[in-house]
């Protein structure tokens with residue numbers, strides 16, 4: 469697949485081709501020369517040309533691929549090799565050559581978050597306690613140090629800037645999958661230009677801006693919560709709750725470099741997706757386990773134990 473490794477910065481020649489996958493809903497954008505009939509996300513062989521969807525937001529930023537096709541293939545091959553022997557047939561023998569580079573659309577979100585919080589703060593203090601015990605049959609009095617915690621309520625406000633929240637804008641790639649591939653190095657974020665995706669498959673945002681904003685806000689509030697956890701004074705705390713108000717939101721479409729290998733290993737089963745972060749080489753995938761292989765292995769062990777028992781005299 470030489471076009472995947474081609475490094476080119478030439479301007480895109482001619483109009484882009486808009487393709488759609490009826491199976492997973494991915495909306496691909498490719499140069500006419502890269503016309504494909506197989507979906508890179510789900511390996512469905514029914515990708516068709518579709519009309520341009522009006523109102524789809526243009527990417528603002530993009531991260532380039534740093535990992536070549538050869539390296540991506542090696543990462544995938546190693547991942548496949550190291551799967552458990554109970555993995556369903558057809559997965560360990562999948563062809564890593566078919567890994568494809570896709571510019572996955574995501575939303576990059578940043579916000580200024582103000583939180584009002586309340587918590588119980590615990591301060592530890594030590595006291596000497598006397599107690600009686602029995603030593604060599606005699607009752608003796610001893611002292612020991614015991615730690616107690618005093619709890620006092622705390623209320624307050626904390627404002628913090630939450631930058632670089634990434635959420636998927638693709639129906640092909642779920643947000644958990646994107647999270648598993650993170651972090652991306654956003655220091656090398658570039659302004660998007662069509663030349664950047666030349667020679668690659670790109671996807672248009674297929675999730676609505678509102679859906680993505682909802683996801684991004686939730687993630688930002690979660691991060692705010694983590695910041696508050698670290699901010700709490702005292703030796704310990706409990707019952708921390710907070711209410712966040714968000715201000716100065718920014719939400720931009722950003723293209724992320726991801727190598728994808730989609731494997732259809734069984735009729736009717738959802739495809740297995742092996743994903744590689746196109747910057748760092750981080751691999752993510754969930755190989756399904758074959759129930760039959762596990763049952764068979766358990767049976768073999770049971771039989772071996774039974775055979776051993778019989779051989780050693782068994783039920784005499």
Ligand SMILES: [Zn+2]
Pocket residue numbers: 489490491492493494507508509510511512640
């Ligand atoms: Zn698909």
